[in-house]
Amino acid sequence: MLLCIDCGNTNTVFSVWDGTRFLCTLRTSTEHQRTADQYFVWFAALMAHHKIPVEITECILSSTVPRVVFNLRVLCDRYFDCRPLVVGKPDCLLPRPPRVDQGTQVGPDRLVNTAGAHDRHGGDLIVVDFGTATTFDVVAHDGAYVGGVIAPGVNLSLEALHHAAAALPHVDVSKPQQVIGTNTVACMQSGVFWGYIGLVRGICDRIRGEYDRPMRVIGTGGLASLFSQGDVLFDGVEDDLTMHGLTVIHQYNKDQGVI
Ligand SMILES: Nc1ncnc2c1ncn2[C@@H]1O[C@H](COP(=O)(O)OP(=O)(O)O)[C@@H](O)[C@H]1O
Ligand SMILES: CC(C)(COP(=O)(O)O)[C@@H](O)C(=O)NCCC(=O)O
Numbered sequence: 522m523l524l525c526i527d528c529g530n531t532n533t534v535f536s537v538w539d540g541t542r543f544l545c546t547l548r549t550s551t552e553h554q555r556t557a558d559q560y561f562v563w564f565a566a567l568m569a570h571h572k573i574p575v576e577i578t579e580c581i582l583s584s585t586v587p588r589v590v591f592n593l594r595v596l597c598d599r600y601f602d603c604r605p606l607v608v609g610k611p612d613c614l615l616p617r618p619p620r621v622d623q624g625t626q627v628g629p630d631r632l633v634n635t636a637g638a639h640d641r642h643g644g645d646l647i648v649v650d651f652g653t654a655t656t657f658d659v660v661a662h663d664g665a666y667v668g669g670v671i672a673p674g675v676n677l678s679l680e681a682l683h684h685a686a687a688a689l690p691h692v693d694v695s696k697p698q699q700v701i702g703t704n705t706v707a708c709m710q711s712g713v714f715w716g717y718i719g720l721v722r723g724i725c726d727r728i729r730g731e732y733d734r735p736m737r738v739i740g741t742g743g744l745a746s747l748f749s750q751g752d753v754l755f756d757g758v759e760d761d762l763t764m765h766g767l768t769v770i771h772q773y774n775k776d777q778g779v780i
């Protein structure tokens with residue numbers, strides 16, 4: 522079985538792929554101090570809980586946090602007796618290399634989203650990923666990442682408000698009943714919810730204007746479905762897009778004889 526690991530700045534997600542479907546998806550916070558042994562205790566306990574035997578033979582990982590890669594490599598070596606394919610490293614091939622300024626290190630999560638979205642949809646695409654940052658990845662019809670936009674993440678914006686203003690509490694993002702808030706929490710939720718609706722719509726419109734070809738917009742990340750309730754922003758919402766992209770890149774490297 523293939524273990525797919527998507528390590529973001531906030532959360533690390535493990536998903537087990539049996540060649541046909543994902544058997545389970547497990548989430549833990551991203552902490553660079555976490556050791557290989559700690560990962561394994563957590564993983565094995567949850568696999569036992571889901572009654573899935575731990576029979577990992579291959580691993581692919583993408584990490585936006587370089588420091589966690591070492592311990593995840595040790596995890597694979599020590600407990601699964603395999604060498605992980607690490608997206609963004611030279612020995613991991615991509616179906617299409619990104620077309621960006623020379624020397625630019627594109628976030629591996631964005632390369633993975635690109636591969637996943639192109640495999641599922643083809644054509645020219647915008648992938649909007651609501652993670653720690655809200656990213657927009659422009660995918661050309663040949664499957665190459667050709668650039669995008671990085672905006673502050675939804676929860677990051679709410680946290681920044683709370684930290685910078687003494688009278689503003691910590692609030693969770695949700696869709697407010699009305700735009701005009703009649704209490705502090707409702708005002709903050711409105712600002713963030715409707716603000717991000719405007720941000721996503723505005724950036725997609727401007728990307729379309731600049732790109733000059735019809736594009737479809739795919740939303741992903743835990744908050745995509747919430748924002749799709751506010752306006753018609755996306756042609757599709759796919760929570761498993763990053764995991765799908767990891768299986769696509771893994772298969773591509775197999776087909777090329779790299780692994
Ligand atoms: N379904 C959800 N509902 C509410 N908040 C969510 C949901 N999924 C993720 N989040 C929040 O969105 C932020 C980004 O999460 P995540 O997508 O895991 O980011 P990253 O990939 O950067 O680690 C985090 O603050 C997380 O708590
Ligand atoms: C933009 C990001 C911080 C998003 O990370 P995430 O929200 O998934 O944790 C990550 O893709 C990154 O570190 N990118 C490097 C710069 C770039 O993609 O151009």
Ligand SMILES: [K+]
Nearest residue numbers: 529630650652
């Ligand atoms: K992400």
